[in-house]
Amino acid sequence: MxxxxxxxxxxxxxxxxxxxxxAAVLFWPASNDGFILDTGFSGDTKITLTTTSPVEKSLLVPQNFTAFEENDPDIQMHPVKVKQKLSGGKNVLSLTFDAPLNRANPHIVKTVPLTSDSPALSLRVEQSYxxxxxxxxxxxxxxxxxxxxxxxxxxxxxxxxxxxxxxxxxxxxxxxxxxxxxxxxxxxxxxxxxxxxxxxxxxxxxxxxxxxxxxxxxxxxxxxxxxxxxxxxxxxxxxxxxxxxxxxxxxxxxxxxxxxxxxxxxxxxxxxxxxxxxxxxxxxxxxxxxxxxxxxxxxxxxxxxxxxxxxxxxxxxxxxxx
Amino acid sequence: MNRAALKDIISIVVRLTVTCLLAGAVMGATFVLTHEAKERNEQARDERVLYAILGYGDNRPQNMALHTVYRYVLAREDASSIGYVVPVGDGAQSVVMEVDLDGHFVQHFELLADSARLRNDGERDRAVIAALNAGMHAQGESTIQARYADKFIIATQNGRRNAYILDGKYPGFKTFIRVKMALDEKFSLMGFEVLEHEEDPGLGAEITQPWFRNQFAGKSYEQIKKLQVTRSPVPDPWMDVLSGKITGSEAQTIRQQHADDDIYALTGATISSRSVLQGNQAMIRKFVTRMEILDRVLKEQHIETLF
Amino acid sequence: MANTLTKPQLLGRGLLSQNPIFKLALSMCPAVGMSTTVMTGLMLGCAVLFVQVFSSLTIALFKRQIHPRIRIPTYTLVIATWVTVIDLVLAAVFPAAYAQMGIFIKLIVAFAIITMRLETFACKESVPDSFVDAVGMGFGFMFGMVVIGFVRELLGSGTILGYDVLGFKPFMFFILPCAGFFVVGLMMAFFNWIEQKYRERMANKS
Incomplete structure (x- = not known):
């Protein structure tokens, strides 16, 4: 027995x-090849983008970043604050919005070209599956x-x-x-x-x-x-x-x-x-x-x-x- | 296999089949009989809630009209856009206003369907897709896809716009909270009703209490954007006004004193309270953005609507 | 016919000596989860009564046609059918009440009390006897639900059927979901205590 x-x-x-x-193999969030290493939510009102190299300071203005929920592409939001921080060899951009984000829905972040050789980006941000x-x-x-x-x-x-x-x-x-x-x-x-x-x-x-x-x-x-x-x-x-x-x-x-x-x-x-x-x-x-x-x-x-x-x-x- | 066992198996199969058929007949009959009543009741309930949040009881105003605007997400080969189905003329016609994601007008399509036909989801989808594709073919362009997103109602009194009614669903503490909400013509919140929720009884379920919901009533759009949830206890006179114990002019003065108060959280259910506030805020913000775009586009294109 | 009880005895058995909630301790889920007010208890009781009566009648009517090897699946199918019927009817006619009870209406299909009555009573006895037995059990369940709901509503929110009777809330605790366990436990203990006292007195008399 x-x-x-x-x-x-x-x-x-x-x-x-x-x-x-x-599940882990199938759904591990695939890293965006090239410039962006990782995306994610942080806290109630922040989206973070991890990049391989620092972005020029003059580009870090709210108008260069647009975010919207995947289901509501017509409601476009601009961050109120864009910050850049170097932590552990990685460069992290954090976009702060003035209203709490609905983290249950995937968000799309669009940016202007952030480096001289990269195109304008469209990134999907979601909680890891x-x-x-x-x-x-x-x-x-x-x-x-x-x-x-x-x-x-x-x-x-x-x-x-x-x-x-x-x-x-x-x-x-x-x-x-x-x-x-x-x-x-x-x-x-x-x-x-x-x-x-x-x-x-x-x-x-x-x-x-x-x-x-x-x-x-x-x-x-x-x-x-x-x-x-x-x-x-x-x-x-x-x-x-x-x-x-x-x-x-x-x-x-x-x-x-x-x-x-x-x-x-x-x-x-x-x-x-x-x-x-x-x-x-x-x-x-x-x-x-x-x-x-x-x-x-x-x-x-x-x-x-x-x-x-x-x-x-x-x-x-x-x-x-x- | 011997004969007796075979007979047994056949008997079991036949009996099971007959039972299943009978059960299916009973359930099918009930479904057919109750389906219509269910839809009728749901519509009646919907209307009752709608007039209740507008502040009318059983005596509904005579000269009030409700106009529904349906929103579709349109997808072309290269880009997506938004289509608003707006009633025009005497209500026997509609137009689909196509607006791109930045809020600029693209084009409009005629839709020959009255409001009764539009109310049926399936028929409306077909009518919209047919109208869009007819328009696209006329211009020699490729096809366009349309997916229903949501709808909102514009109420008019004597032809003047006086309220917006929207439906919404947002995450609560446990599962989803479904609400119906009314805004006045300046986008101040008139009131909202919780239609469905699964919060804990005695704790989160108290979001349906009138006093909690009444805290939101009368807040302007600017106020709503900045509202927070506070955990401090509700002041007694304010509580009396919110729960309807004090009415009349006395209530008015107290209401004015507390006009700028944040939302007082339910005891033991701060997360539920915050979910409701944030859900309402997001709903209103999205709606106001869309309504402003739609109004601007309609005005630019000189389209006469019923509202 | 194995049944030797008269009809009033059958009815009383379900209500008291074999009460499904307090005595048989079957269908405890709704007794804990759906008993915050008298009203919800009453409504769920009505739904269970309906399913119990119609399932018992169906089985009693067709007991000769049911093959013994597929007895249990047939019972399940019959109960599920009547549950679907009451589910559809309630959703159509009483949408507000239906929304309050949520998933519990559909879960009647797994309530042990109904299958048990079919297996131990309806498949052997006559149609009228089965009907009375089902009514007794249904009312017994409803009675249990209402009693628990009464205690919880009175102590938890100071109201009965939504009417304010106390004017204050004695113990908010009782309306909390988990208080159902305590109330049911205490009431069972209370009934045991009464039974024990009664038996002691009987013993003393003799």
Missing amino acids: KSSLRNLAIILGAAAALIALV LGHLLFILISALLINNYVFTKYLGLCVFFGTSKRKKTATGMGIVFTIVMLASAIMSWFAYRYVLIPFHLDFLQVVVFIGLVSLSVQAVDTILRKVNPVLFKSFGVFLVLVIANCIIIAVPLYMASNQYNLLETVMLALGAAGGFLLALYLMSSVRERLDLAPIPESFKGLPIAFITAGQFALAFLGFSGLQLI
Whole structure:
């Protein structure tokens, strides 16, 4: 049991690492060749451009720089201040604007030729995609933890958090099914529901896909690893009674996520569930030994513990990664 | 495979298919039955909110007219530009004003579609694209793409412009906040309504409270640009005015005393409060820029509009 | 027919002795997440009542046609269908209420209480009995939601159904999202305590 658990954890960890690596390779912000090394936001009102060599002082005037949001090309902004600073062998231009920038939208910065041999530049400034994905993951894991801040999946949560062993088992099985069903849901939503205007069938299609993936995992596990199936099989039926598994595809649909974002959301949601289960079971194992008033024994004290966790998780809100 | 098992499988498949068909029929029927009612209700709600933020209750003014301007992002082979669909004449016609990104007029296209047809998204898109391409072909140029961006409403009373109504969506603390907002003819904020949000109940969700929203009302465009969020507590008399406990002339004097105040943040929800302020600021700034360009272009080209 | 209870007993069972929230401890998510006011509790209760009654009726009517091997998928499909129906109807007719409940209406599809009633009751019993059982369970759920909502709204914002009754806000804490856990936990403990006292008295009498 113990070794099979560890094996599974290793497999899961490897899968997550692989996904992160692929994401990193695919979406690492490509450096603009030549003069500009890097672009980015800094603070609420600043855009920074890193260049290979210093720019002549006379060019550093606000009129030489224009910025706009990619979706609103007709709203052009000029910085109020342009500064140049040499830091660590790199030359950094910082453009300060008078209003806060909406960093969720990519911005385009246009400049006049900044050196004698370079053309006028048009640069795309956006938050790094990897950071964005990481934010979705952390957000679903901690900031918007589905159990402690969205109050979903509670029946299964209270049912399987009595012992650490059952808690981790449930969490791992849930993670696998969650990933499988979220990916299938994304394909169904993107290639069937949207093109045929069948948006109103979301609930039926998503719950159908969840049952399908539960069935698939059941069959595969039974054939491939009967030992593992013996210890985890019981949890499979419980997965479908967990609201989180249906909330994630619905959330994905309402936010129009792409595949990679969906995978991150599913990993975060399932990981958050696993984390919540593990924390809760650790406490409940100890609570068994504590002197609790008779009427509070069992579920009531578990609810109050969960409430305290929820209060603690409230502290994550407002956490900003980027 | 033996006969019994085969029979079993066939039976399962048939039953599942029938169940799915029945379920589909029930859902499809409900969708058809409720779809129209949903759209009608949404439109009614939209109108109610619209008149509410303009300051009218149930008795709506008779001689008020609403004119919708739709904005499209146009893409030619080499450059992009903006197209404003503006109603002209007696409302049975529109023109598409093409303006380049620096705010200079490019050309205009006639659009033969009344406002009722324009209200339907699909029909409007087709009409706009057809009109643009007809115009381009007449000049022997290549095709042009058009993508719907947003719309705003200009309200007139007795033919005189008296308000602008805009819709917007911006990031809140949790997810998105969707609002409807009214500006008067000098771009002062008349009021706004939160249509949708997912902020925390008891904390960020308080952005829907009238007292919080009333702080914005009456701020001029110049004031709005400089507004900040302050975390200091709301002075008691000001709070009473904002929540409607004091009215009349007394409220007027207190209102004047606090006319230049910043926006007082909601307790425990400074980030939500700031999101609303910054979202509103960006919405208004963008709108004012566009409206000034459109007004200038219409005047330069001597186009008679309904507003 | 295995059912030996009379109809009033069936109805009372769902409301009290087998209350889905306080006794069976099923469908806890809405009890914590959607109970900040009496009104939201009531509205979600109505939606659950609708889905429970119609799903139970459908299953009870067609129980002979359901192949035992595909029992669970059929239940899921039936529930999902009725959830979609109520979702569409609410969105069309009561848009304001619908906006308040958000994702929870769609999540009724994963509420354990509904599947459980289909599996343990509707697929074996007669149509009228299933109907009464479903109504009892639906009202039991609604009752639980309203009680929790009542406590939270009264203590959190000093109002009932939006009407100001206290004139002040005793504990802002109760309207905060996480207070749902505390309220449900305390109420469960309270019901346990009453039951315990009752049992002690019974024991003393005998």
